[in-house]
Amino acid sequence: MHHVLITGVTGFVGRALAANFLTHGAKVTAVSRNDPDGIRTTEAVLNAARGCELDVSGAVEHNLRILNIDFANLESELAAAGLGEITEIWHVAAEMSYSSHKLGVSFDTNVGNSARLYETALRHAPHCRRFYYVSTAFVADMAGGPVREELHAKTRIVNAYQVTKWSTEQSLHLLHLRCGLPVTIFRPTVVVGHRRTGWAHQNGFGFYMFQDAMIAIATAGHKEIAVDLVAEIRPDLVPIDRLCADAKALTLREDSGDEFEVFHASGGLNVPMGELVRIWGRAAGVDARIGPPNNLLEEKFDRGIGLNRPFGRTEWQFERSQLDAAIGLAQPVQPLTSKEVETLCAWYVGVSSGANTPRTAELAEASQTIASEV
Structure with a gap:
């Protein structure tokens, strides 16, 4: 065992x-x-x-x-x-x-x-x-x-x-x-929720930082936002169930593997940033689009996502052929579709809006700050 x-x-x-x-x-x-x-x-x-x-x-x-x-x-x-x-x-x-x-x-x-x-x-x-x-x-x-x-x-x-x-x-x-x-x-790569159920841990990290920002914008009463990212860039999103399948297969493999290994648990490229921004916005009830900041709200939003902006303006192609060989994966990993990403975001927004959690309180505080400063 x-x-x-x-x-x-x-x-x-x-x-x-x-x-x-x-x-x-x-x-x-x-x-x-x-x-x-x-x-x-x-x-x-x-x-x-x-x-x-x-x-x-x-x-x-x-x-x-x-x-x-x-x-x-x-x-x-x-x-x-x-x-x-x-x-x-x-x-x-x-x-x-x-x-x-x-x-x-x-x-x-x-x-x-x-x-x-x-x-x-x-x-x-x-x-x-x-x-x-x-x-x-x-x-x-x-x-x-x-x-x-x-x-x-x-x-x-x-x-x-x-x-x-x-x-x-x-x-x-x-x-x-x-x-x-x-x-x-x-x-x-960018770890997101479960492909089928949408489940994720509400930690506001990475992908979900952008969704949290959209929720705060909507809660503050705003209806639209321009986001200064690159529309054509495709982030590599790996669902948590794919990541766990990779990890479990590695751990339980019969082959002992190389003494020192490096693997990418990647999910592949598909949904471009322009579509992701629209999905984040729709889930939160905001008309979101790609574009430079043109007002105080958008400038504040731009500062808020500043730490993650470089990752939304750069595209990497992470190879995973060595991982696939190690776990005997015959078929290539299928990237998330736009509809599946919508499921992830809808689940996250629903839980963020309906639960009394520390994350809910943080989002409420963020929305009040936005409302008072814009």
Whole structure:
């Protein structure tokens, strides 16, 4: 039986991975912070199971172990908890900040904790066969174009998240060369909700930052918006169910794989940015279109999406042939259609509008700020 240790299980990708592995019959050890009774982590896994239409009845009670860890004492607390049954590690937890002001904290979290977890596995998880690290496809050069499944020796990047993800890949490669535990660098593209149900975790990151901004605009009473992106650019959107299928197939493959691997968990290119902007707008009740900012509202919106604007103005073609070969995928991945993207956005807006969550409060505050300043 596989026994997978997963970090970041309260996040979007981590909770979905945990639910998928449990459904397959694997045991899961979830490493969490600030969750002494395990309720928050358990609820996250159940939330993902519902959203992905997975049956985890019984599995959560019998096959999910939750370790509440203080990362300052990562090594000693994991050693004390016992890692003797662990067969694979999926390290998903990350500091997501783009801010250069948080570069030190981000480096300690993303690079330092990844190295510490790898070294802890070497010492205390004798049956661990592989260390899977969830990076990002956007460690690639900001120039765009074709991107191969390999380490990038040099790259032009623009935020602290990219810097620390790139650095972690290099660090793990060095550790692998020194220590030998096999490593897989797993690089998702733009992670979006479930292809069929629309389910996603409401974290306002990446794709959903734009949707949140549209919701705030609509809630403030505005009916139209111009968005300064490039209409023809096609972002690579990977549904969470595709990402989990890739991760599960890698983990459960019979072939041992290469000692050090780099894979792109990509969803392919299809819907252009001009259509995406219209879909985001329609879902929120706003007439949204591509164009430069022409008024105070659009200037404020433009500043609000500034951190993600470079990614909406650049097209990459992320190869995934090595991943497909590793998991034996015979048919190419089918990109999301416009209708499927509409389903994702409609679900997200519906939940954002109807639920009393911290995210709802944040959106309400954003809409009030827009209304008062424009």
